[in-house]
Amino acid sequence: MTAFSRFTPLAQSLPATVPFVGPEAIERQRGLKVQARIGANESGFGPAPSVLARITEAAPEIWKYNDPENHALKTALASHLGIRSDNLVIGEGIDDLLGLIVRLVIEPGMPVVTSLGAYPTFNFHVSGFGGRLVTVPYRDDREDLDALLAATRREDAPLVYFANPDNPMGSWWDAEAIITFARALPETTLLILDEAYSETAPAGSIPPIGALIDRPNVIRTRTFSKAYGLAGARVGYGIGTAGTVQAFDKIRNHFGMPRLSTEAALAALQDQAYLEDVVLRIKTARERIAAIAAQNGLLALPSATNFVAVDTGRDGVFARAIVDGLMEHGVFIRMPGVSPLNRCIRVSTGVAADLDLFEQALPDVLRRFR
Amino acid sequence: MTAFSRFTPLAQSLPATVPFVGPEAIERQRGLKVQARIGANESGFGPAPSVLARITEAAPEIWKYNDPENHALKTALASHLGIRSDNLVIGEGIDDLLGLIVRLVIEPGMPVVTSLGAYPTFNFHVSGFGGRLVTVPYRDDREDLDALLAATRREDAPLVYFANPDNPMGSWWDAEAIITFARALPETTLLILDEAYSETAPAGSIPPIGALIDRPNVIRTRTFSKAYGLAGARVGYGIGTAGTVQAFDKIRNHFGMPRLSTEAALAALQDQAYLEDVVLRIKTARERIAAIAAQNGLLALPSATNFVAVDTGRDGVFARAIVDGLMEHGVFIRMPGVSPLNRCIRVSTGVAADLDLFEQALPDVLRRFR
Numbered sequence: 001m002t003a004f005s006r007f008t009p010l011a012q013s014l015p016a017t018v019p020f021v022g023p024e025a026i027e028r029q030r031g032l033k034v035q036a037r038i039g040a041n042e043s044g045f046g047p048a049p050s051v052l053a054r055i056t057e058a059a060p061e062i063w064k065y066n067d068p069e070n071h072a073l074k075t076a077l078a079s080h081l082g083i084r085s086d087n088l089v090i091g092e093g094i095d096d097l098l099g100l101i102v103r104l105v106i107e108p109g110m111p112v113v114t115s116l117g118a119y120p121t122f123n124f125h126v127s128g129f130g131g132r133l134v135t136v137p138y139r140d141d142r143e144d145l146d147a148l149l150a151a152t153r154r155e156d157a158p159l160v161y162f163a164n165p166d167n168p169m170g171s172w173w174d175a176e177a178i179i180t181f182a183r184a185l186p187e188t189t190l191l192i193l194d195e196a197y198s199e200t201a202p203a204g205s206i207p208p209i210g211a212l213i214d215r216p217n218v219i220r221t222r223t224f225s226k227a228y229g230l231a232g233a234r235v236g237y238g239i240g241t242a243g244t245v246q247a248f249d250k251i252r253n254h255f256g257m258p259r260l261s262t263e264a265a266l267a268a269l270q271d272q273a274y275l276e277d278v279v280l281r282i283k284t285a286r287e288r289i290a291a292i293a294a295q296n297g298l299l300a301l302p303s304a305t306n307f308v309a310v311d312t313g314r315d316g317v318f319a320r321a322i323v324d325g326l327m328e329h330g331v332f333i334r335m336p337g338v339s340p341l342n343r344c345i346r347v348s349t350g351v352a353a354d355l356d357l358f359e360q361a362l363p364d365v366l367r368r369f370r
Numbered sequence: 371m372t373a374f375s376r377f378t379p380l381a382q383s384l385p386a387t388v389p390f391v392g393p394e395a396i397e398r399q400r401g402l403k404v405q406a407r408i409g410a411n412e413s414g415f416g417p418a419p420s421v422l423a424r425i426t427e428a429a430p431e432i433w434k435y436n437d438p439e440n441h442a443l444k445t446a447l448a449s450h451l452g453i454r455s456d457n458l459v460i461g462e463g464i465d466d467l468l469g470l471i472v473r474l475v476i477e478p479g480m481p482v483v484t485s486l487g488a489y490p491t492f493n494f495h496v497s498g499f500g501g502r503l504v505t506v507p508y509r510d511d512r513e514d515l516d517a518l519l520a521a522t523r524r525e526d527a528p529l530v531y532f533a534n535p536d537n538p539m540g541s542w543w544d545a546e547a548i549i550t551f552a553r554a555l556p557e558t559t560l561l562i563l564d565e566a567y568s569e570t571a572p573a574g575s576i577p578p579i580g581a582l583i584d585r586p587n588v589i590r591t592r593t594f595s596k597a598y599g600l601a602g603a604r605v606g607y608g609i610g611t612a613g614t615v616q617a618f619d620k621i622r623n624h625f626g627m628p629r630l631s632t633e634a635a636l637a638a639l640q641d642q643a644y645l646e647d648v649v650l651r652i653k654t655a656r657e658r659i660a661a662i663a664a665q666n667g668l669l670a671l672p673s674a675t676n677f678v679a680v681d682t683g684r685d686g687v688f689a690r691a692i693v694d695g696l697m698e699h700g701v702f703i704r705m706p707g708v709s710p711l712n713r714c715i716r717v718s719t720g721v722a723a724d725l726d727l728f729e730q731a732l733p734d735v736l737r738r739f740r
């Protein structure tokens with residue numbers, strides 16, 4: 001298999017790694033069929049009916065490029081959040097924005113601080129631009145704010161990543177701790193505060209927008225992929241000072257946003273009643289996952305997200321056996337990638353039928369591997 | 371407006387330029403309303419009805435991430451083109467793929483060869499990664515293959531861009547000339563052969579897939595944005611050797627493809643009868659644009675694309691006045707950016723009602739500025 005001979009040394013040095021293997025690939029590789037898709041922290045509750053109606057209504061306009069300035073969506077989000085449009089950048093999911101941020105900040109060899117076992121796609125982008133990952137262990141299944149701060153200072157790191165609520169553990173900090181952390185960072189360190197799961201977080205855990213909006217070294221990222229039920233649409237956004245978010249315009253794919261995705265996000269934002277209902281359904285599903293875990297002698301960790309990390313009480317080999325075993329029953333879940341987090345399995349919330357399958361399959365799988 | 375203080379020197383050096391200003395921005399800036407959208411080489415004929423049906427059918431699944439391996443679309447395209455799936459990379463439009471290619475090949479200061487006045491978004495990506503643009507003038511309104519080859523050799527350039535058919539001029543070369551050019555390039559130069567307009571090109575102008583498929587230093591890019599009528603979906607693809615296209619997996623946004631866009635592209639590919647019909651309608655519209663030009667004493671250049679470059683017989687100032695003047699009538703068109711190409715205006719093909727507006731407005735605008 002012959003490749004072009006003159007890719008950059010950096011490109012040649014990179015492995016062809018994929019941050020996550022999709023359930024479709026697992027189906028193809030193992031000859032299995034996913035029946036309960038509760039592994040990728042998508043929302044099986046789906047988007048609002050009003051969103052589906054908007055997609056059908058807008059479909060005939062798909063021959064037009066989307067407005068490259070994303071004016072309508074930025075205006076709607078600004079109004080929703082109580083900020084200005086120029087505090088916002090829109091991207092093709094948070095994944096896209098993470099890549100752009102790394103590109104704006106990191107040159108080969110520069111240190112980037114994150115937690116050991118946090119978001120693999122962020123790490124993928126850091127490696128992709130030649131950054132050097134400096135990882136800090138979780139403490140009590142939470143990202144360790146003190147240690148992240150210390151590592152950032154020690155390394156004089158230009159970039160630090162922190163998710164609140166956290167993925168893959170579902171844990172969280174209260175808003176005061178986050179604000180204190182952000183304010184303690186050197187102004188030469190950019191904080192990515194990933195709030196992909198902000199809609200499902202407990203009261204008091206998400207800093208008010210105003211608390212950090214004046215800090216040029218903070219970008220908060222959010223998405224329509226989780227509680228809004230639009231993972232397949234690829235709509236994320238970043239919140240920061242006007243000066244900081246304007247930097248994205250220098251490098252982003254200006255005509256990258258899909259038109260129907262933008263329409264879907266606009267409709268989703270307008271339907272807050274549906275969102276509230278989904279958040280309740282997510283809460284109910286979390287409780288059910290915890291109950292199923294308990295019935296099987298496993299311990300669900302508290303969760304502020306649309307998934308639950310369940311402590312298997314053993315190690316990563318055991319958790320992997322459960323993940324692979326459940327897949328044989330058509331139940332797709334995932335697990336954290338590194339120790340000691342990988343003693344857990346990670347189960348996304350979903351509709352009752354999906355959790356029924358999980359409930360049925362789990363005892364069989366555990367019996368086999370215990 | 372305060373920005374983060376430690377963006378990379380490269381990022382800090384870049385202007386916040388936008389490759390193209392969207393018609394929506396023009397509407398907002400000038401307080402005008404676009405009535406005939408024939409400026410961005412979109413397809414006003416729209417996608418097939420079967421595509422719209424598929425979008426509505428697939429919409430309820432939008433809560434799921436798209437398959438990151440793009441297995442279904444790659445399989446369908448491979449079958450359509452008579453190649454293997456591993457000769458293909460899927461991206462969020464050719465624009466996305468261009469950015470990835472530049473990133474894989476270019477380090478700051480490296481020369482990149484293109485034609486003076488060719489695709490601005492490619493130039494945007496080259497500048498964005500610190501590349502040095504080496505431009506070659508058009509000759510007789512065609513990209514100058516001999517001069518491109520000479521510049522590539524002289525500069526020992528790792529990357530050269532060439533579009534066939536060409537945008538913004540609509541001109542083309544025959545397949546033999548393209549193949550000769552590609553084979554004459556050093557193996558240390560990667561050719562981006564942009565075939566965004568391949569569906570509307572005359573017989574004999576597009577090299578057979580087999581003619582270049584074994585060359586690790588050639589990537590051909592194509593899109594569903596033009597004749598397929600799916601610009602707003604953002605689906606492009608690249609064709610190359612398995613080794614070369616595999617490099618994209620090292621850096622691409624694996625979960626970047628929108629689910630409904632993928633479904634739309636699959637449906638569009640299946641409906642070749644619709645595509646054939648649209649290609650005929652594009653041809654008819656090109657002839658009508660040429661006739662309107664002639665009625666007004668302007669000369670339409672021959673076109674192999676879904677737009678027509680019309681020579682105004684004067685300079686860029688005059689052409690700009692026509693573009694701006696037409697917009698006052700609600701007719702959105704564009705024009706090439708540099709001399710001598712900018713003596714032309716560029717009118718996209720579209721439905722009869724759009725061309726009616728163009729026909730009505732053009733004499734008024736010309737009367738004012740002549």
